[in-house]
Amino acid sequence: MRIHSILVSLTITILAMTPLAACNRAAEEDAIVYWRTLTGRAGEAQDELASRYNASGPTRPVRAQFQGGYGDLRTKLLTALAGGGGPDITQLGSFEILEFARAGALVDLQPFVDGPDGIDLADWPGTLADSGRVEGGLYWLPFNVSVPILYYNAEAFTEAGLDGPPETWDDFFEAARRLTVVENGRTMRYGLALWDMTWPIVSAIWSEGGMLTNGDYSAISLDHPAAIAVLTRFQELVKEGAAILPEQAAGGHRAWFTSGRAAMILDSPAPYADITRAARGFNVRTAQYPAGTAGRVYAPGGGGIAILASCPEHKRADAWRFVRYLLEAENLAWYATESGYAPFTASARAIANDSHPEMADINGALAHIQGDFSLNMSPALRDAFDRAFMRIMLEGADVGETLRTANAEAARRIARDGL
Amino acid sequence: MRSPSRDALVFLLFCAPNAALLLVFTHGPLVYNLVLSLTDRRLLGADSQWVGLSNYAMLLQDADFIRVVLNTIAYACAVVLIAQVCALAVAMLLNRPVWGRGLFRTLVFSPWVTTPAAAAIVWIVLLDPDAGPLATLYHALGVEGPRWLSNGLLALVALITLGAWKETAFAAIFYLAGLQRVPVELYESARLETSRHFPVFWHVTLPMLRPVTFFLVVTGLIASFKTFEAVDLMTKGGPVYPDSSLFVFHLYRTAFENYRIGEAAAQATLFLVAGILITTLQFVAAKRWGALEGE
Numbered sequence: 001m002r003i004h005s006i007l008v009s010l011t012i013t014i015l016a017m018t019p020l021a022a023c024n025r026a027a028e029e030d031a032i033v034y035w036r037t038l039t040g041r042a043g044e045a046q047d048e049l050a051s052r053y054n055a056s057g058p059t060r061p062v063r064a065q066f067q068g069g070y071g072d073l074r075t076k077l078l079t080a081l082a083g084g085g086g087p088d089i090t091q092l093g094s095f096e097i098l099e100f101a102r103a104g105a106l107v108d109l110q111p112f113v114d115g116p117d118g119i120d121l122a123d124w125p126g127t128l129a130d131s132g133r134v135e136g137g138l139y140w141l142p143f144n145v146s147v148p149i150l151y152y153n154a155e156a157f158t159e160a161g162l163d164g165p166p167e168t169w170d171d172f173f174e175a176a177r178r179l180t181v182v183e184n185g186r187t188m189r190y191g192l193a194l195w196d197m198t199w200p201i202v203s204a205i206w207s208e209g210g211m212l213t214n215g216d217y218s219a220i221s222l223d224h225p226a227a228i229a230v231l232t233r234f235q236e237l238v239k240e241g242a243a244i245l246p247e248q249a250a251g252g253h254r255a256w257f258t259s260g261r262a263a264m265i266l267d268s269p270a271p272y273a274d275i276t277r278a279a280r281g282f283n284v285r286t287a288q289y290p291a292g293t294a295g296r297v298y299a300p301g302g303g304g305i306a307i308l309a310s311c312p313e314h315k316r317a318d319a320w321r322f323v324r325y326l327l328e329a330e331n332l333a334w335y336a337t338e339s340g341y342a343p344f345t346a347s348a349r350a351i352a353n354d355s356h357p358e359m360a361d362i363n364g365a366l367a368h369i370q371g372d373f374s375l376n377m378s379p380a381l382r383d384a385f386d387r388a389f390m391r392i393m394l395e396g397a398d399v400g401e402t403l404r405t406a407n408a409e410a411a412r413r414i415a416r417d418g419l
Numbered sequence: 420m421r422s423p424s425r426d427a428l429v430f431l432l433f434c435a436p437n438a439a440l441l442l443v444f445t446h447g448p449l450v451y452n453l454v455l456s457l458t459d460r461r462l463l464g465a466d467s468q469w470v471g472l473s474n475y476a477m478l479l480q481d482a483d484f485i486r487v488v489l490n491t492i493a494y495a496c497a498v499v500l501i502a503q504v505c506a507l508a509v510a511m512l513l514n515r516p517v518w519g520r521g522l523f524r525t526l527v528f529s530p531w532v533t534t535p536a537a538a539a540i541v542w543i544v545l546l547d548p549d550a551g552p553l554a555t556l557y558h559a560l561g562v563e564g565p566r567w568l569s570n571g572l573l574a575l576v577a578l579i580t581l582g583a584w585k586e587t588a589f590a591a592i593f594y595l596a597g598l599q600r601v602p603v604e605l606y607e608s609a610r611l612e613t614s615r616h617f618p619v620f621w622h623v624t625l626p627m628l629r630p631v632t633f634f635l636v637v638t639g640l641i642a643s644f645k646t647f648e649a650v651d652l653m654t655k656g657g658p659v660y661p662d663s664s665l666f667v668f669h670l671y672r673t674a675f676e677n678y679r680i681g682e683a684a685a686q687a688t689l690f691l692v693a694g695i696l697i698t699t700l701q702f703v704a705a706k707r708w709g710a711l712e713g714e
Binding site for chain 1: 547568
C-alpha cells in the first residue's frame with residue numbers, strides 16, 4: 001500500500017513537472033544563444049553587455065555562454081556544426097573566417113548591415129570593415145580588436161640611459177641591446193622576450209613595406225625581402241643574447257617580462273591589466289610600435305562576431321540586433337575600457353574612457369590599422385610562417401632559405417587545399 | 420526439457436542490447452571512418468569527392484606524418500621500457516618488509532591517479548629553465564640549465580619522462596601484486612642452488628612475472644600511442660612542429676585545425692591497423708614465450 005502511494009505521488013509529480021520543463025525548453029529555444037570566448041574582464045564584460053541588452057527588453061533575450069579559449073570554441077563549433085547544431089551567434093577568431101564562410105556555416109551579414117537596422121561602416125578605420133569579406137559576402141565583423149603595442153620596463157630604460165620608447169625599428173633594436181644585462185657570463189636581463197606567435201612580427205614586416213600574401217593567395221611572398229630583413233634583425237638579437245624566445249608553456253614572454261627578466265615585449269593591449277598586476281619591482285609602460293620605412297602599419301588581432309547558419313531564419317533579425325548592439329559606439333567604448341581591446345570606430349574612440357595609459361597608444365595606433373587577416377585565415381600559410389619563425393629564432397636557421405622553403409610549402413598546400 | 424531454439428532466442432535477447440550498442444557506437448563509426456578516409460571531406464561542408472586511396476598515399480609521402488609516426492614509436496617504446504624497469508625495481512623494494520610500506524605504496528601510485536593535465540603542469544614547472552626547482556639547482560651550481568621545451572629532441576625527452584613517470588606508478592602496483600603471487604617454495608628451492616640474488620631474480624622472479632609484464636607492455640604501448648594531453652599542454656608538438664608531436668595530437672590538428680577530416684580519418688585507420696598488428700604480434704610472441712596467464 002505504501003509503495004503504491006509513493007508510486008502515485010511520483011507519477012503526479014513527474015506529470016506536474018512536464019509542462020514546466022516544456023515551458024523552460026520553449027524559453028531556451030526562443031532565446032538567442034551566443035557562444036563567447038575570453039576570460040577575465042574581457043569575458044565578463046561580454047556577459048554584462050548581454051545582461052544590459054536583455055534588460056533593454058528585446059524580442060528575444062540573449063544567453064551568453066562561455067566556451068573556453070579560441071581553440072576550444074573552434075573545436076566545439078566544428079563539432080556542433082558537423083552534428084547539425086550550434087549556437088545562433090558566435091565570437092570567432094580570424095583564423096576560422098575563411099573555412100567557416102566557404103563551408104556555408106556563416107550567414108552573410110551584408111543585407112543586415114545595409115538594412116533598416118544596419119550600421120554605418122564608414123565610421124570604421126582602414127579596411128577593417130572588409131576584413132570579414134569572403135568571395136563577395138560579409139561573414140564576420142570585428143568586435144574585440146587589438147593592435148600590437150610595446151610594453152617596457154620603465155626603470156630598466158632609465159638604468160640603460162634611454163629617454164623613452166623607441167620611435168623607429170633602428171632605435172628598438174639598439175634599445176634591446178642596451179637593456180641587456182650580463183653578469184658573470186649569465187644573462188640577468190634580456191632586452192626583449194619574443195612571443196611564439198608571429199602576429200606582432202607581421203606589423204614590423206608591414207611597416208618595412210613587406211607583404212606576405214594578397215587576399216586570394218595568388219601572390220604569396222613569405223620570403224619578401226622586407227620579411228627577410230626584419231626576421232634577420234630579430235634573429236641577430238637572439239644570437240647576440242639580447243633577445244630570447246621563452247617556452248610558452250611556462251608563461252612565455254609575459255612571465256619573463258613581469259619577472260623583470262626581459263625589458264621589452266611586443267604584445268596585445270588586452271592583457272595590460274594582468275601584466276601590470278603581475279609586474280614585480282618595476283613600472284610597466286606602453287608605447288606604440290616603432291615606425292619602419294613605410295611608417296606605422298598595424299596588423300589587427302583579436303576576434304569578431306558572426307551569425308551562424310545554424311541560426312533559424314526567423315531568429316536572424318533578432319540575432320543581428322544583438323550584433324549591432326555590441327558594435328554600438330557606447331558599447332564598444334565601454335567594452336574597450338573594461339577589456340583593453342580597441343574602441344576601433346571613430347565614434348567609439350571619441351567617447352572611450354582613456355584613463356588607462358595604454359588607451360592612448362591604442363587610439364594612436366588605430367589610424368594605422370591595415371584590416372587584413374589573410375595570413376591568419378589560411379592554415380597553410382600561417383603554419384608555414386610560424387614554423388619558419390620558430391626555426392629561425394630557436395635553431396638559428398638561415399632566414400632567406402627558411403622563408404623560401406616555407407613559401408614553397410605554403411603554396412603547395414594552398415594549391416592542394418584551397419586555403 | 421527446453422528446446423534449442425528457445426535457448427538460442429534467449430541468448431540473442433541477452434546479447435542484443437550490447438550488440439546494438441557496439442554496432443552503433445563502435446563498429447558503425449569504424450566503418451564510417453573508413454568511408455571518410457576514402458574521400459576528401461573537410462570538417463565543415465557536405466561536399467566531398469571519392470578519392471580512393473589517395474589520402475593513404477599522401478600520408479606515406481608526408482614528411483610531417485612520417486616524423487610523427489617515428490616520434491610516437493620512439494615515445495611508446497621508451498616509455499614502456501623505462502616504466503617496466505623502474506616499476507619492477509620499485510615493486511621489489513616495496514615488496515620488502517620495510518617500515519611505512521603502505522605510505523610508500525600510496526606515494527608510488529599517486530602519479531597514476533594524478534590527472535594528465537595536472538601532471539603536465541607539474542613537469543612544466545619542474546623543467547622551467549629559469550624559475551623552476553631545477554633552475555634553482557642550476558643557478559646554485561653556476562651553470563645554465565637546458566631549455567627543455569625549446570629544443571625538439573629535449574621536448575620529446577621531456578614527454579617521455581612524464582609518460583614514464585606516470586606509467587611507472589601504474590606498472591609498480593601490478594608488479595607488486597605479481598611478486599606477492601610468486602610461491603615462496605620456488606625461492607627456497609632456488610636458494611638451495613645458489614645464494615646469489617641475480618640468478619634467483621633471473622630464473623625465478625622474471626619468468627614468474629611474464630604474464631604481468633605481457634599485460635603491462637600491451638596496455639602501456641596502447642596508452643602511450645594514445646597520448647594527447649601532455650603534448651597539448653607541454654609542447655604543442657613543437658617547438659618547431661612536429662618536433663615533439665605524437666600521433667593523436669597530429670590527428671587532432673589535421674581534423675580540427677586544418678579541417679582535413681578525410682586525411683584525419685585515413686590517419687585514424689592506419690592507427691587502428693597498427694594497433695591491431697602490434698597487439699597481435701605481442702600475443703604471438705607471448706604465446707611463444709609462455710607469457711600468457713595459465714600457460
